[in-house]
Amino acid sequence: MNILVTGGCGYVGSVLVPRLLNEGHKVLVIDDQWFGNYLPSHPELSVRKQSVKNITETDLLGIEAVIHLANVANDPSVELNPTFSWEVNVLHTTQFLELCKRSKSVKKFMFASSGSVYGLKSELNVTEDLSLVPISAYNKTKMTAERVCLSYREYFDVKCIRPATVCGVSPRMRFDVVVNMFVLQAFTKNKIVVLGGEQVRPNIHIEDMASVYSHMLNKGELESGIYNAGFENISVMDIAKMVQEIFNVEIEVKPSNDPRSYRQDSTKLLNTGFIRKKSVSDAINEIALKLKNGEIVDEDRWHTVKWMTSQKIGLI
Numbered sequence: 001m002n003i004l005v006t007g008g009c010g011y012v013g014s015v016l017v018p019r020l021l022n023e024g025h026k027v028l029v030i031d032d033q034w035f036g037n038y039l040p041s042h043p044e045l046s047v048r049k050q051s052v053k054n055i056t057e058t059d060l061l062g063i064e065a066v067i068h069l070a071n072v073a074n075d076p077s078v079e080l081n082p083t084f085s086w087e088v089n090v091l092h093t094t095q096f097l098e099l100c101k102r103s104k105s106v107k108k109f110m111f112a113s114s115g116s117v118y119g120l121k122s123e124l125n126v127t128e129d130l131s132l133v134p135i136s137a138y139n140k141t142k143m144t145a146e147r148v149c150l151s152y153r154e155y156f157d158v159k160c161i162r163p164a165t166v167c168g169v170s171p172r173m174r175f176d177v178v179v180n181m182f183v184l185q186a187f188t189k190n191k192i193v194v195l196g197g198e199q200v201r202p203n204i205h206i207e208d209m210a211s212v213y214s215h216m217l218n219k220g221e222l223e224s225g226i227y228n229a230g231f232e233n234i235s236v237m238d239i240a241k242m243v244q245e246i247f248n249v250e251i252e253v254k255p256s257n258d259p260r261s262y263r264q265d266s267t268k269l270l271n272t273g274f275i276r277k278k279s280v281s282d283a284i285n286e287i288a289l290k291l292k293n294g295e296i297v298d299e300d301r302w303h304t305v306k307w308m309t310s311q312k313i314g315l316i
Helices: 014-020 075-080 082-103 136-152 179-188 206-218 236-248 280-293 302-308
Strands: 002-006 028-031 045-049 065-068 108-112 157-163 163-167 191-197 198-203 225-229 232-235 252-254
Touching: 002 014, 014 028, 014 206, 028 198, 065 082, 075 108, 075 136, 075 302, 082 108, 082 136, 108 179, 108 206, 136 157, 136 225, 157 206, 163 179, 163 206, 163 280, 179 191, 179 236, 179 280, 191 236, 198 206, 198 236, 198 280, 232 236, 236 252, 236 280
Parallel strands: 002 028, 002 065, 028 045, 065 108, 108 157, 157 225, 163 198, 191 252
Antiparallel strands: 198 232
16 A cells, blocks of 8 residues: 655654555655654655645655644644644644545545543543543644544545554654653653652553554544544553652652543444554563663653754744
């Protein structure tokens, strides 16, 4: 299958794209490369340093499936310049969908949304049919983009995936997501700083996250719609304690201004035959090992806000 992955040089894309290539697909990656390009060369891979807003109908010739990962990710990054983030996450997605509609070749469109669109939820089983209570600008951009994507269901199959917080090792590493951040803190500072701690968040290992997109490509009979992708609902404090067990470091608790707390129920995804293979514990151990071995070194580019600010991405 000919697949276009936007944002394919990012945290998830850098794990997903090699998987797609190993499965025998031909992949085109279009990415601004704000954080670099860590994809391996491959005869069936083409990588273009290009913005989604500049994609043309020519770029889509022969493309059968699209995995749309490109976005300004997470709340702090969006808050740097909310207007820019609305343009990237919603306006450019809408323009891109119109191109896909006109292409005639695109049959599948997968959109990387976010489980954070649920906001504050007290239900033990947060399923796809519950109302959304987005709190931040980031949450709102994702909710709006979802609705735009689903409006194109009459033209091609549309899947909006709502990932939990992703964790684990990637060639384009991120240390601004909670599990990864706690491991880095424990390794470099001998201390974990927890903001709040009682908030419950769903999690998904990055290899399982990549598998979700691959699984959806191969399940042609699934109906268009929204699918949660998160398997371990764990409090922030309990994640810190899991890391503490490996590093035996102090946990310092500070107040939090982020009240988001929700659980995800991914029964709908599991009922399609998806099999989860990795855990938060796996992610913690894998990151810890690579830090200890020097295979991963902390860099500014692994911290989204710090890097976007230093490079003035979206700020001018």
